Amino acid sequence: MDDMKIFTGRAHPELAKKVSDYLGIPMGRALMGNFPDGEISCKIDEDIRGRDVFIIQPTCPPVNDNIMELLVMIDSCMRASADRITAVIPYFGYARQDRKDEGRVPITAKLVANMITRAGTSRVLAMDLHAAQIQGFFDIPVDHLYAAPVIDDFIKQMNFTDDELVVVSPDEGSIKRALAHMVRLGGSLAIIDKRRSSAEKTKQAHVIGGQIEGRVALIFDDMISTGGSICGAAQVMREAGARKIYLAATHGLLVGGAIELLQKTPIDGLLLTDTIPLPQGKRIANLSIISVAPLLGEAIKRIHRNESVSRLFG
Numbered sequence: 001m002d003d004m005k006i007f008t009g010r011a012h013p014e015l016a017k018k019v020s021d022y023l024g025i026p027m028g029r030a031l032m033g034n035f036p037d038g039e040i041s042c043k044i045d046e047d048i049r050g051r052d053v054f055i056i057q058p059t060c061p062p063v064n065d066n067i068m069e070l071l072v073m074i075d076s077c078m079r080a081s082a083d084r085i086t087a088v089i090p091y092f093g094y095a096r097q098d099r100k101d102e103g104r105v106p107i108t109a110k111l112v113a114n115m116i117t118r119a120g121t122s123r124v125l126a127m128d129l130h131a132a133q134i135q136g137f138f139d140i141p142v143d144h145l146y147a148a149p150v151i152d153d154f155i156k157q158m159n160f161t162d163d164e165l166v167v168v169s170p171d172e173g174s175i176k177r178a179l180a181h182m183v184r185l186g187g188s189l190a191i192i193d194k195r196r197s198s199a200e201k202t203k204q205a206h207v208i209g210g211q212i213e214g215r216v217a218l219i220f221d222d223m224i225s226t227g228g229s230i231c232g233a234a235q236v237m238r239e240a241g242a243r244k245i246y247l248a249a250t251h252g253l254l255v256g257g258a259i260e261l262l263q264k265t266p267i268d269g270l271l272l273t274d275t276i277p278l279p280q281g282k283r284i285a286n287l288s289i290i291s292v293a294p295l296l297g298e299a300i301k302r303i304h305r306n307e308s309v310s311r312l313f314g
Helices: 015-024 063-079 108-118 130-135 146-155 170-183 228-239 258-265 292-304
Strands: 004-008 030-034 042-045 052-056 085-088 123-127 143-146 165-169 186-195 202-208 216-224 244-254 269-273 287-290
Touching: 004 292, 015 063, 030 063, 030 130, 030 258, 042 063, 052 063, 052 292, 063 085, 063 108, 085 292, 123 170, 123 292, 130 143, 143 292, 146 170, 146 216, 146 269, 146 287, 165 170, 165 244, 170 186, 170 216, 186 228, 216 228, 228 244, 228 258
Parallel strands: 004 052, 052 085, 085 123, 123 143, 165 186, 165 216, 216 244, 244 269, 269 287
Antiparallel strands: 030 042, 186 202
């Protein structure tokens, strides 16, 4: 893989280093900085002419800074005559703005997809997009990875039996995700009837299906942002008599009052992947961080060799 180069911005260099270690190749040299007025500076500090370049940069908070840094790096590589540029975006910011839910609002996910494409990107590698249709916002190939098998393998090591598990969907929109987890883990399915009172506030009303009393409840979502939905679901499970409660998500944004809310919520464990960096201030008791670096590394290897990525998921 001598003609492959892995670069990273400043969003999550730790994850990029894990990926490069998995692939057994050194990180590419890129000099990133800021001019006195705050503008981003970038220099690719090695020859990449004719190379297959992968830029690892989740567009997590500070979202706008990380998106702009990604665009600047793509442009740098394009002007340095890279043969192919793949934007590896473990977390895609603005993904929740994927439709017009009222008049005179933007579809910002499409705008960001346009910018990434026009900057010179050849293809995109993303993980657990908030809405699967975002793949269609790009006019270039998109490989969409799922962290669920990695999370489920971690849960299997806890050695819960099939008859003590209940897989919980925190709302109606996550039923398909919960079913996929149930197929791999076993157990029964329960669905929380969530009612939204505003853009920031939700109320969990009823539990549909599933025997909860004395069971181990596994509540899955694609991301935890402010934590209101998933913590509300955990509270409902506790009131329904669950013996243990575990929350699991791919993207741990943990913004606003999420940390305080999670600390007050009666849970036995929080499982997050490392698609987004988690500083010490956001690490609570019973937190487990599961690395997706091997999955990203394997996908990058397959893209480089023009092999199937979908076969990673059977």
